[in-house]
Amino acid sequence: MPGVDASYGISKFADNIGCLSPDLLSGTCQHILTYLQGKSSGVDSAEISDSFLSAGVSFDHDTLQNMIRFLLLTFRSAAKNNLSAKDLVARLEEGSSRWSKASLQVMHKLWSDQGALVHAQQEIQATLSIGQIVDIQWKLGMAVSADSCRSLNSPYVCLLLRTVDLSGQIWRRSFEMTIPQFQNFHKQFKEMAAVLETV
Template sequence: MPAAEESQGVNKVVDNICELSPDLLAEACQHILTYLQGHSRGVDSAEISDIFQRAGVRVDHEAVQNMIRFLLLTFRSAGKNSLSGDDLVSRLEEGCNKWPKASLQVLHSLWSEHGASVHTQQEIQAVLSISQLVDMQWKLGMAVSSDTCRSLNSPYVSLLLKVVEPSGQISHRSFEMTIPQFQNFHKQFKEMAAVMETV
C-alpha cells in the first residue's frame, strides 16, 4: 500500500475515533487494555459495535474493527517501547494533528493507569511465545497415493489445525496420519487432558 493511501486510511480511522465521546472511547479502550493485560481472551468487536449503537453512534462494523486494530497496535507499540502517557500522546499527535484534547486526555489517563501492566504482560508473552490451538477438524479418507501407506486404498486421517501464533495471526496446519498413528495421537491427547484437569 502506498504511503499516501496508508496515511489517508489512518486519518480516516483517527477521524472515526475522534467522533466518539470521551466515555465511549474510554469504554472501548478498557476492552482492549483488558485483553492486552491478559485478563480476557480477545477483543469482541461485535460487543463494542453494540455499545456504540446503543449510544447512538452510527459506524459500520468494518470501521469499528479498524478502530480496534489501530488502538491495539498503538497500545502494543507503547507497551513494547515502555512509553509514558506523555510519550504516547506525543506520538499520536506526531502521527496525526486531528486529535481532540478530550480524546488525548482519555488515552493519556488510561495508559498512565494500565501501561505498566500491558508492558509486563508483553514481556511474559515474549518469553512464553507459544502458539495456541483454537480449532481442530479431522476427516477419514482412503489413500490413493502416499509416502507413508504401504498399499493403496489404505484408510488415513486428515487433520486441519487452526492455530493462533504469538503475533496474533491465525494460521492453518494440515497433515495426514495412518489409523495407528491417529489412535496414538488420540491416546496422547486424552492423557494431556487428564493431566490438565489435575492442574
C-alpha cells in the same frame, strides 16, 4: 505508530476515534487493555460493536476492525517501547494533528493507569509467543447426502474451534471428522494435556 493499513491513514483513525464519546472510547480501550494485560482471552469486536450501536454510533465492519487493530497496535507498541503516557500522546500527535483533545485525554489517563501492567504482560508474552485455543465445541451428525454413495448414513463429528492469535483477534474454525479421526484427535489431546501437566 505502526499502521494497520497505511492507505487508511492515521488522520482517518483520529477522525473516527474522535467521533466516540470519552466514555465509549474508554470502554473500547479498556477491552483492549484488559486483553493486553492477559486478563481476557481476546478482543471481542462483536461486543465492542454492540456497545457502539447501543450508544448510537455506527461504523461499517471494516472501519470498526481497523479501529480496534489500530488501538491494539498503538497500545502494544507503547508497551514494547515502554512509553510514558505523555510520550504515547506525543507520538499520536506526531502521526496526525486531527486528534481531539478529549480522545488524547482518555488515552493519556488509561495509559497512565495501566501502561506498566501492559508492559509487564507483553514482556511475559514475548517469551511465550504462541496462539491459544479459547473454546472447543463439537456435535455428532449423520451424513444423509454426499457426492459418493458409500459415505451415506455415516456418523461424523463436527468441531468448532475458537482460537485467539497473537494480535488478539478471535478466529472460528470448523471441520468435520469421521469417528476414528475424532477418536485419534481426542487421544492426541489427552497426550498433550498429560505432557503439559509435567511442565
